[in-house]
Amino acid sequence: MTCSITWPIVRAGLATFALALAHDTHAALAEVVAVVSAKSSITSLTKDQIKDIFLGKRTEFPDGSLAIPIDEVAGSAVRDEFYARFADMSPAQVRAHWSRIIFTGRGEPPKTAATGGEAKKLLLENHNIITYMDVRLVDSSVRVLHVP
Amino acid sequence: MRRFGKAWAVGALTVWPLSAVSADTPGVGSPDFVFSGFGTVGEVHSSDHSADFANSVLQPNGAGFTRNWSATVDSRIGGQLFARISPELSALVQVIFQQNYDGTFRPHVEWANIRYQITPTLSVRIGRFELPNFLFSDTRNVGFTLPWVRPPPEVYGLIPATASDGVGIAYRMVSSHLTNSTQASLVQETVQQPFGRGTLRARSSYNIANTTEYKSLTVRASYQHVRLTITSLDPFLDNFRMFGAQGVAIANRYDSDDKPASTEVVGASYDPGHLLLNAEWVHVRFDSFLGESAAWYASGGYRVGAVTPYLTYAYSSAKSNSDPGLPLTGLPPAAAGFAAGLNAGLNAILQGIRAQRTVSLGARWNVASNVDLKVQVDHTRVSASSDGNLINRQPGFMPGGRVNVFSATVDFVL
Numbered sequence: 001m002t003c004s005i006t007w008p009i010v011r012a013g014l015a016t017f018a019l020a021l022a023h024d025t026h027a028a029l030a031e032v033v034a035v036v037s038a039k040s041s042i043t044s045l046t047k048d049q050i051k052d053i054f055l056g057k058r059t060e061f062p063d064g065s066l067a068i069p070i071d072e073v074a075g076s077a078v079r080d081e082f083y084a085r086f087a088d089m090s091p092a093q094v095r096a097h098w099s100r101i102i103f104t105g106r107g108e109p110p111k112t113a114a115t116g117g118e119a120k121k122l123l124l125e126n127h128n129i130i131t132y133m134d135v136r137l138v139d140s141s142v143r144v145l146h147v148p
Numbered sequence: 149m150r151r152f153g154k155a156w157a158v159g160a161l162t163v164w165p166l167s168a169v170s171a172d173t174p175g176v177g178s179p180d181f182v183f184s185g186f187g188t189v190g191e192v193h194s195s196d197h198s199a200d201f202a203n204s205v206l207q208p209n210g211a212g213f214t215r216n217w218s219a220t221v222d223s224r225i226g227g228q229l230f231a232r233i234s235p236e237l238s239a240l241v242q243v244i245f246q247q248n249y250d251g252t253f254r255p256h257v258e259w260a261n262i263r264y265q266i267t268p269t270l271s272v273r274i275g276r277f278e279l280p281n282f283l284f285s286d287t288r289n290v291g292f293t294l295p296w297v298r299p300p301p302e303v304y305g306l307i308p309a310t311a312s313d314g315v316g317i318a319y320r321m322v323s324s325h326l327t328n329s330t331q332a333s334l335v336q337e338t339v340q341q342p343f344g345r346g347t348l349r350a351r352s353s354y355n356i357a358n359t360t361e362y363k364s365l366t367v368r369a370s371y372q373h374v375r376l377t378i379t380s381l382d383p384f385l386d387n388f389r390m391f392g393a394q395g396v397a398i399a400n401r402y403d404s405d406d407k408p409a410s411t412e413v414v415g416a417s418y419d420p421g422h423l424l425l426n427a428e429w430v431h432v433r434f435d436s437f438l439g440e441s442a443a444w445y446a447s448g449g450y451r452v453g454a455v456t457p458y459l460t461y462a463y464s465s466a467k468s469n470s471d472p473g474l475p476l477t478g479l480p481p482a483a484a485g486f487a488a489g490l491n492a493g494l495n496a497i498l499q500g501i502r503a504q505r506t507v508s509l510g511a512r513w514n515v516a517s518n519v520d521l522k523v524q525v526d527h528t529r530v531s532a533s534s535d536g537n538l539i540n541r542q543p544g545f546m547p548g549g550r551v552n553v554f555s556a557t558v559d560f561v562l
Binding site: 048057058059060062074075088089090091092093094095096099100102103104105108 | 182184186226228230232238240242259261263268277278286287289290292293322324325327361363420421422451454514516517518520561
């Protein structure tokens with residue numbers, strides 16, 4: 001009985017410690033994953049497909065259904081990590097990419113959610129949304145995309 | 149960029165049906181306004197003090213003769229209002245503050261157009277907009293979108309106008325790996341020239357451009373045909389008409405009275421991540437004193453963290469920078485002297501066709517996600533028969549030679 005209560009506490013403590021270490025080492029930000037609603041039929045996308053949707057080059061998933069990307073607000077660490085990992089782009093490169101589109105009126109960047117939690121709420125509202133979040137926010141309402 | 153009007157999250161939760169037509173349209177029937185801004189603050193120094201280095205032949209002065217260090221070559225501020233009226237309909241107005249052809253700083257409306265998305269792949273634009281001649285034509289005023297301080301003048305200088313009035317259609321095709329878009333435009337434009345040279349009028353202008361994107365590779369090819377009228381040289385060229393059929397032929401050949409001009413461009417950009425390669429080739433043919441030219445550049449950069457050093461080589465050549473003019477033999481001495489003067493004047497004009505090569509070394513540093521700092525050194529060798537890129541040439545200016553230009557700019561977008 002004692003054991004079953006203390007073990008989660010120890011585990012949580014270890015996790016916090018690991019997290020603190022991770023924050024010390026610059027590169028080891030929490031893992032950012034690309035997600036859709038658990039009710040979406042999309043299970044897997046390549047890095048290029050995800051990149052194209054977020055850069056506005058494509059507006060549909062491979063099955064032809066509408067893809068609505070949702071970004072976290074500019075400046076968020078999760079957002080910067082997402083673009084570094086999935087598009088090999090720095091925040092300035094992403095901004096320059098959209099500037100080339102915005103200043104000709106050819107398109108608009110993805111709408112933004114203030115936090116991963118807000119993005120998760122939007123996923124429940126609209127199953128065409130694709131977004132990203134800290135893996136620790138993932139729950140049963142969210143499907144993590146398999147990225148081969 | 150600042151979005152105002154209705155808070156988007158509320159809009160998303162209340163009016164986004166599952167069958168939303170576009171990812172970018174939170175609401176229908178409630179215009180969504182987006183204000184965006186951009187700007188460049190720069191200083192330029194040129195080693196040649198007998199003429200000015202400028203960003204365009206449409207600028208009245210620059211660095212060198214007018215000022216040792218010039219802030220007017222690259223500095224500008226722009227603001228843009230974009231209105232999403234419905235999922236299909238949008239409007240755009242862009243205003244720019246920069247030194248004008250007459251030296252003033254009055255803001256001007258750079259673009260003002262309405263765009264209608266007929267189908268998901270087909271759209272039409274009416275109003276004032278840019279022509280996609282070159283890879284970076286679309287946003288050549290927005291320094292933050294450019295890998296360099298400014299696009300190589302050897303190539304971009306051949307089409308100095310940045311906006312046209314008319315109608316354009318765009319067709320966009322997306323397949324699994326490839327995006328292909330074709331734009332066709334029917335436009336006209338009137339541009340004011342500096343130094344009291346009056347207007348440059350392009351009429352019956354049509355342009356077709358095709359852009360293909362495959363992964364990190366973008367390839368653009370464009371063709372443009374215009375009928376160009378520049379009357380500033382007519383009083384001079386009309387003197388040739390006094391010298392019989394040969395003189396009339398010379399005047400007709402070099403005047404620019406509704407003369408055809410054509411431009412072909414091919415360019416490619418490769419941007420896989422750290423490496424950044426750009427190259428463009430252009431051929432222009434004016435049936436006038438502006439002559440025929442070919443130009444190209446190749447540029448490479450490598451991103452090291454927030455800093456991207458780059459190296460560019462640009463080359464432009466004129467088919468001819470001279471003309472034998474009127475034959476002087478057999479003319480009475482007074483007429484021969486006058487004809488010799490006309491010939492010299494004609495050759496001075498043809499010397500203005502750019503023939504030069506430039507090596508540029510520079511670096512872009514992304515100071516913040518919306519601010520960059522660039523420094524660039526250009527070493528230009530001008531062909532002996534050409535004035536090169538320099539404007540506002542003063543007595544004592546000699547064609548040919550070498551020019552070094554140093555530029556430092558800060559670009560930003562809002």
